[in-house]
Amino acid sequence: MHATVKNGRPRRAPTSGSPKRQRGVIAIMVGLMLFMLIGFAGIAIDLGKLYIAKSELANAADSCALAAARDLTKAVSLAASEAAGITAGTRNRVLLQSEDVSLSTDSSVTFSKTFNGTYQTKGQYSAADLPSISYVRCTAQRTGIANWFMGVARAALGSSAVAATAVASTTQAQTTCALPVYICQPPAPATIKPGDWMCSKVGPGSPPPCDKIKGNFGWVDYTGGGANAIKGLLTGSGQCNLPTGPTLNTQTGNIQAAADAWNTRFGIYKGAYKGPSDGASDFAGFAYTPTDWTTNGNAYWGTSSDAYSDFVSKRKLFKAYQGDNSAGLLTTDGNASPPANSDYVNGADRRLAIVPVVDNCSGVAGKSQITVTSWACILMLHPMTSNPIKDPLQGEVILEYLGDASDSNTPCATQGIPGTNTVGIGPKVPVLVQ
Secondary structure, three states: OOOOOOEEEEEEEOOOOHHHHHHHHHHHHHHHHHOOOOOOHHHHHHHHHHHHHOOOOOOOHHHHHHHHHHHHOOOOOOOHHHHHHHHHOOOOOOOOOEEOOOOOOOOEEEEEEOOOOOEEOHHHHOOOHHHOOEEEEEEEEEEEEEEOHHHHHHHHHHOOEEEEEEEEEEEEOOOOOOOOOEEEEEOOOOOOOOOOOOEOOOOOOOOOOOOOOOOOOEEEOOOOOOHHHHHHHOOOHHHHHHHOOEEEEEEEEOHHHHHHHHHHHOOOOOOOOOOOHHOOEEEEOOHHHOOOOOOOOOOOOOOOOOOOOOOHHHHHOOOOOOHHHHHHOOOOOOOOOOOOOOOOOHHHHOEEEEEEEEOOOOOOOOOEEEOOOEEEEEEEOOOOOOOOOOOOOOOOOOOEEEEEEOOOOOHHHOOOOOOOOOOOOOEEEEOOOO
């Protein structure tokens, strides 16, 4: 084919590579790319929506399982546990917090005797099974979630659904810290009972009442750090990470060097200890000694015939240490005025403590090994003296025995028992296990 001639100039026939046609192809490619980009963005947004929904449902399942596990006391019915779980779980919201999570009875909350066992609804267990049930599982789900940007594929893909599951149980709260002191059960037939006083050493040279009181106590060196470690435990929280096994090491003597550290718990700051930041005080510093508490026992609960109110009353009033003259002690080198300290109202639970118990201390002398048989709740009665030679108590330290720490009648019962693999009355707390 020849090009035609117009006005004396040849004219070429249009070709396939002309700019107009190229512009058309580019427009089509841009359109396809935009369609694909929007599609990918839609998938990302819709998947992100589902991911957020799953996270919201996971929160609901966790809340449900923890609340339901709290009632796994082996005495409360499974219906109460299920109700607690559903109540807590449905307080959560899903789909970008737009609606409440829905949980159903007899399907959303199931129970099992073991972690890997069969989970069944409450109606599938009998009353005889109740003491054996230790795990609860909650399942939260949301079906029929519409896609925002994948509407074109909705007919083929359908709506989406997400679900989350959580399993919880209860375990002993091992957060209790022990004082670096051990107490001795006296040889049979003698016994100690709640309210009895126990002296740090017993013998004919001890002043009353320590010349007659049965049972004594000594220092425990939990970590092998000696007196410095003991002082650190007294000003701190006590020994929280107990050594593995029931055998502990004792530390010889009264460890007079620990007196200032001991006394911080009574709000008395001296030497290296300048104030509460060096060792928090108890809510009360009021001391109980044979001088001001002539009953020589039962200082925690007290009786109507006592000259002073009991310890419970004193700490409610944030009573400060009454001074050396009134207490019959020598804690400040002869200074009868109580140390200046007004921080008892901001104090803590520092004089009620848990300590290990040894059945037979007859062979304990100096640095020895002792075997812990149980844990006791004790009350630190008074500060330690700074001069045992001149002090009326001649350096004696007296504790009040309040009972076995696992006994529900002791004020320490709710603190739990120190260490691991121990059984106490409390507190048991719900924990997530899956």
